[in-house]
Amino acid sequence: MKANVRIKQTAALAAALCVGASGVAFAQESDTNATTVAYWKLGAAASVTLSPSGNGILDLATNAGQGTIPGTVSGVPVSVQDLWFQGPVSAGPTFTADAPPAGMFNGDNYFTAGTGSWDCGADLFSGAGGSLTCDNTTYGNNFNGPDFTWEIYFKSDTANDPSTGTQTQFLIFDHHQSAYAFLSLNDNAGNTNNIGSIRFWSWNVAVFGIDCRITAAQNHGHRLDDGQWHYAAMRFNTATETMDLLVVNQDGTSAETSTYITVPLNPGGSGSQGPVFLGCDENQNEQFDGEINQLRYSNASLPNSKLMANAAACNAPVFNNTASTTSVAQGSVLNVSPATWPVQVLGGPLQYQWQLNGVNIPGATNLALNLYPATPAESGTYQVTATTPCGGPPAISAPMVVSVVPAIPQTRWSFNFTEAVTFPQATVDDVLPGGIYDLITFNDAPNPSGIGANGGIGLTNAVPPATMFINGNNGSTNAFDASFIQNVNGVVFYPLGPDVFDFQTDFTLELFFRSYGDQSGTGPMELLCQGSDGGNTFRYGVNLNQAGPGAISFKVNNLGTAPTGPSWEDTNPGIQSVVLNNANYADGAWHYLQAKYDSVANTISLSVANADGSGTNVTAALPAGYSPLANQVTGNLFVGRFRYPLVDGGNTDPRTFIGEIDEVQVSSGLITPATGQLGYVAGPPSITGISLSGSTVTIQFTGSPAALASSYTLVGSPTVNGTYTTLAASVTSLGGGNFQATVAKSGAAQFYKIKH
Numbered sequence: 001m002k003a004n005v006r007i008k009q010t011a012a013l014a015a016a017l018c019v020g021a022s023g024v025a026f027a028q029e030s031d032t033n034a035t036t037v038a039y040w041k042l043g044a045a046a047s048v049t050l051s052p053s054g055n056g057i058l059d060l061a062t063n064a065g066q067g068t069i070p071g072t073v074s075g076v077p078v079s080v081q082d083l084w085f086q087g088p089v090s091a092g093p094t095f096t097a098d099a100p101p102a103g104m105f106n107g108d109n110y111f112t113a114g115t116g117s118w119d120c121g122a123d124l125f126s127g128a129g130g131s132l133t134c135d136n137t138t139y140g141n142n143f144n145g146p147d148f149t150w151e152i153y154f155k156s157d158t159a160n161d162p163s164t165g166t167q168t169q170f171l172i173f174d175h176h177q178s179a180y181a182f183l184s185l186n187d188n189a190g191n192t193n194n195i196g197s198i199r200f201w202s203w204n205v206a207v208f209g210i211d212c213r214i215t216a217a218q219n220h221g222h223r224l225d226d227g228q229w230h231y232a233a234m235r236f237n238t239a240t241e242t243m244d245l246l247v248v249n250q251d252g253t254s255a256e257t258s259t260y261i262t263v264p265l266n267p268g269g270s271g272s273q274g275p276v277f278l279g280c281d282e283n284q285n286e287q288f289d290g291e292i293n294q295l296r297y298s299n300a301s302l303p304n305s306k307l308m309a310n311a312a313a314c315n316a317p318v319f320n321n322t323a324s325t326t327s328v329a330q331g332s333v334l335n336v337s338p339a340t341w342p343v344q345v346l347g348g349p350l351q352y353q354w355q356l357n358g359v360n361i362p363g364a365t366n367l368a369l370n371l372y373p374a375t376p377a378e379s380g381t382y383q384v385t386a387t388t389p390c391g392g393p394p395a396i397s398a399p400m401v402v403s404v405v406p407a408i409p410q411t412r413w414s415f416n417f418t419e420a421v422t423f424p425q426a427t428v429d430d431v432l433p434g435g436i437y438d439l440i441t442f443n444d445a446p447n448p449s450g451i452g453a454n455g456g457i458g459l460t461n462a463v464p465p466a467t468m469f470i471n472g473n474n475g476s477t478n479a480f481d482a483s484f485i486q487n488v489n490g491v492v493f494y495p496l497g498p499d500v501f502d503f504q505t506d507f508t509l510e511l512f513f514r515s516y517g518d519q520s521g522t523g524p525m526e527l528l529c530q531g532s533d534g535g536n537t538f539r540y541g542v543n544l545n546q547a548g549p550g551a552i553s554f555k556v557n558n559l560g561t562a563p564t565g566p567s568w569e570d571t572n573p574g575i576q577s578v579v580l581n582n583a584n585y586a587d588g589a590w591h592y593l594q595a596k597y598d599s600v601a602n603t604i605s606l607s608v609a610n611a612d613g614s615g616t617n618v619t620a621a622l623p624a625g626y627s628p629l630a631n632q633v634t635g636n637l638f639v640g641r642f643r644y645p646l647v648d649g650g651n652t653d654p655r656t657f658i659g660e661i662d663e664v665q666v667s668s669g670l671i672t673p674a675t676g677q678l679g680y681v682a683g684p685p686s687i688t689g690i691s692l693s694g695s696t697v698t699i700q701f702t703g704s705p706a707a708l709a710s711s712y713t714l715v716g717s718p719t720v721n722g723t724y725t726t727l728a729a730s731v732t733s734l735g736g737g738n739f740q741a742t743v744a745k746s747g748a749a750q751f752y753k754i755k756h
Helices: 002-021 025-029 087-091 120-125
Strands: 036-041 055-057 083-086 117-119 131-134 148-156 169-174 181-185 198-202 210-214 229-237 242-249 254-260 276-278 290-298 315-319 324-329 334-336 343-348 351-356 369-371 380-387 400-405 407-413 439-443 479-481 490-494 507-515 525-530 540-544 552-557 575-580 591-598 603-610 615-621 637-639 659-669 686-693 696-702 713-717 730-735 738-744 751-755
Touching: 083 087, 117 120, 120 131, 120 290, 148 169, 148 181, 169 290, 181 229, 198 229, 198 242, 210 242, 210 254, 276 290, 315 380, 324 407, 324 659, 334 400, 507 525, 507 540, 525 659, 540 591, 552 591, 552 603, 575 603, 575 615, 637 659, 686 751, 696 751, 713 738
Parallel strands: 324 400
Antiparallel strands: 036 290, 055 083, 083 131, 117 290, 131 276, 148 229, 148 290, 169 181, 169 276, 181 198, 198 210, 229 242, 242 254, 254 343, 315 343, 334 369, 351 380, 380 400, 407 659, 439 490, 479 659, 490 637, 507 591, 507 659, 525 540, 525 637, 540 552, 552 575, 591 603, 603 615, 686 696, 696 738, 713 751, 730 738
């Protein structure tokens, strides 16, 4: 049965060749594939009508719909995206009769080597200079598809030359001015591992310069400048956000590598999508010393079966990652990839399958794994396997151990002192272990601390009372005097990039504050605000007095609707708020504030505790479909102010807080007393830990710092929903709202609660 199928395929191919031989040879010199934007054979020059020199290479793509010519409404006709010769070489480009062997071409398609090749080495590398280019302003530049494949056949004029082997040589440069994609040899050959390598480079705004590279060692020992013919295809797949580089060698071996980049490539904005250069870089300084046979660009990430080359050979996949351990906050997006981004995987073509604790995860077949919302069930050991169509044992990545925890404090600012080490301006350090998110200042006020040339940060030695804290925290020595910049241009802020505080999922804000006297009639005063500096990009914030005199508002924005009115923080369908207006919180007394966004429950909540241990909590449901928040970069995080200018566009709206702010902590996830919460929140006691030692059970819990230990009672039940009765327990205070209850082990299952 297999023999019959093979005979039929052979007969079909012979028929196609006979048609070509009967006078329709040009059909084999064109490309009718719907995805082909341009196809150039470089065997000889032709008359190119729009070229200033008149000499060039005809585009043999014959499909319709190749975009529009820039600056016009005219569609680009078929077969007009020609290459043309520029500079001294235009009068007499050099061609050779040399061509790749037929065995390198895809036998299931109509591609052939043609009659010869362009000697780029003679014309550009050591010749008169110039370039071979597709001019985007004349022919239209459609080489910026979200998916694409560049293909090229090339052969160096020298074999493993010690001089040229350390010089970068460009084969393709797509987009002068923005470098959407380029293919080069010996790039960064100062690293000896890169001598004889080939590199596919691009960028995606998030990171400048991401690449796929195949070294000589990875290419079965073949240098790509060894005087042999090679084929290369550089592909980008926007659905999988993967760059891929494939090489096929003259002896039939091949190598492939892929890079997962998390964010699509960036083709550049209007005016930056410049011409394509062949055989040199955009500045025409780093030319290729060799021959180029043919080139094709497709606006799709083509499978191997649709490529020009015979790329049937497979390579064993290899992962380059090492074992890792990480923690993520519950309710957040769990991103797992087999190495620190970007990750490169050798081998191909590849298929992936993720496993959790050795069990396949259904549908998890991309190189990176994204799970939302993260739950404790997602904790465990992750690995991804890679296989090829050729069979053989799969490769498996090193283990990635993930712990999903309730919350992770990202930063804490205590305002104990300022320094000028990180920035020339006065700086407030992030005091969490390993903290790197320091606040800086820009303001026009005199510098009270003598640090920096651009204003300081006003501090005061009045801090919240220790009885407002839990978990052994305190207000230390100083607090931030936000009123210092009341009448000047100025902010204390965490600058944009990286935008670690642009949360899409669960987060918690904590801070202590007190106004200078009764400020309930002062108007809106901002305590914390993310993204209010860049126009209508407000993301979230907490303020006083906006919802009413002395009231507190916590607002979030999913950026679904642009804010309206003179204030960027006004309520509209894109911005939702929760309000506490049961008391005057701008009353001159210290208060502890906790604001939470719960993307899973689709709620926002606000809790405020007072110095006497009293407090109020409120939760508001968000509209259906509101969560998670938008994936968008929105700007700076301001403390004690709404934005930098005192006057902006004729509006005086800095919303400076007239008072003190201390101990600001921002966390991913929903903070609890057991996960690093700073202050006491009025409400039921919260059990933070339980342990057994011998015959004694110890239960740790948090409560009001002002409460007596004797006011708490331990109750127990043999079933979780059973009847709870008082137990003979000893309750002691550990200080700062932390308590401990000890009780004798019952000898059977027991569930505990704390009563107050």
